[in-house]
Amino acid sequence: xxxxxxxxxxxxxxxxxxxxxxxxxxxxxxxxxxxxxxxxxxxxxxxxxxxxxxxxxxxxxxxxxxxxxxxxxxxxxxxxxxxxxxxxxxxxxxxxxxxxxxxxxxxxxxxxxxxxxxxxxxxxxxxxxxxxxxxxxxxxxxxxxxxxxxxxxxxxxxxxxxxxxxxxxxxxxxxxxxxxxxxxxxxxxxxxxxxxxxxxxxxxxxxxxxxxxxxxxxxxxxxxxxxxxxxxxxxxxxxxxxxxxxxxxxxxxxxxxxx
DNA sequence: ATGACAATCAGAGATTGA
Numbered sequence: 653x654x655x656x657x658x659x660x661x662x663x664x665x666x667x668x669x670x671x672x673x674x675x676x677x678x679x680x681x682x683x684x685x686x687x688x689x690x691x692x693x694x695x696x697x698x699x700x701x702x703x704x705x706x707x708x709x710x711x712x713x714x715x716x717x718x719x720x721x722x723x724x725x726x727x728x729x730x731x732x733x734x735x736x737x738x739x740x741x742x743x744x745x746x747x748x749x750x751x752x753x754x755x756x757x758x759x760x761x762x763x764x765x766x767x768x769x770x771x772x773x774x775x776x777x778x779x780x781x782x783x784x785x786x787x788x789x790x791x792x793x794x795x796x797x798x799x800x801x802x803x804x805x806x807x808x809x810x811x812x813x814x815x816x817x818x819x820x821x822x823x824x825x826x827x828x829x830x831x832x833x834x835x836x837x838x839x840x841x842x843x844x845x846x847x848x849x850x851x852x853x854x855x856x857x858x859x860x861x862x863x864x865x866x867x868x869x870x871x872x873x874x875x876x877x878x879x880x881x882x883x884x885x886x887x888x889x890x891x892x893x894x895x896x897x898x899x900x901x902x903x904x905x906x907x908x909x910x911x
Numbered sequence: 912a913t914g915a916c917a918a919t920c921a922g923a924g925a926t927t928g929a
């Protein structure tokens with residue numbers, strides 16, 4: 653059994669102590685990171701190699717940035733999402749995990765898209781359309797892929813305390829939800845929902861407004877699996893306790909197990 | 912409608928995030 657974590661760390665350097673804690677408590681084989689907020693040059697390679705991981709990064713100064721850490725040999729497949737040569741933002745890496753039965757994973761940091769009356773929103777929708785086109789190819793080729801990360805999408809009522817409040821927000825705007833549902837309807841599975849149907853199971857709590865204390869969170873970090881991947885996944889859980897640590901990320905780790 | 916809070920880069924305060 654192989655355990656894969658996804659985590660928006662909101663700065664890899666600030667969150668290094670929590671990464672050590674993740675290794676010691678959850679003991680993942682692979683970790684998909686988002687919002688590393690680091691160039692490749694400044695990425696803490698030595699610390700993480702000492703923890704026993706190979707590292708593939710797609711960095712950027714100040715913002716965005718994704719990485720994949722793996723104890724299992726891996727091979728880079730892509731470090732950008734096809735469809736827009738002018739997109740410079742570091743939000744995507746796909747690798748092949750060379751397990752006994754190999755499979756692909758992609759770490760994704762889907763654009764937030766707010767405010768919706770700015771160019772940020774069409775950028776989000778375009779990015780989602782590109783993800784849809786990419787996922788369709790993967791499904792058509794019958795590939796085993798899990799797309800994991802910070803989707804900045806609240807899929808359904810039950811994934812926020814009051815979904816009505818989010819209707820005009822890029823995270824649950826009808827235009828965002830439409831493409832998200834089209835992606836799902838290609839045949840991808842929201843892995844967490846296979847193993848947990850409870851409402852109000854969150855992966856993110858805003859730093860302000862006492863969101864954590866009031867448990868006013870959002871479920872916006874997801875794993876979407878192609879059919880042949882879905883068949884192999886045996887569990888998926890959120891590690892909520894990381895939000896209660898000192899100087900936490902606003903997101904917590906989520907993991908799945910694959911056989 | 913605003914700002915609450917954290918992080919980056921830079922060395923103050925603007926920008927970004929969700």
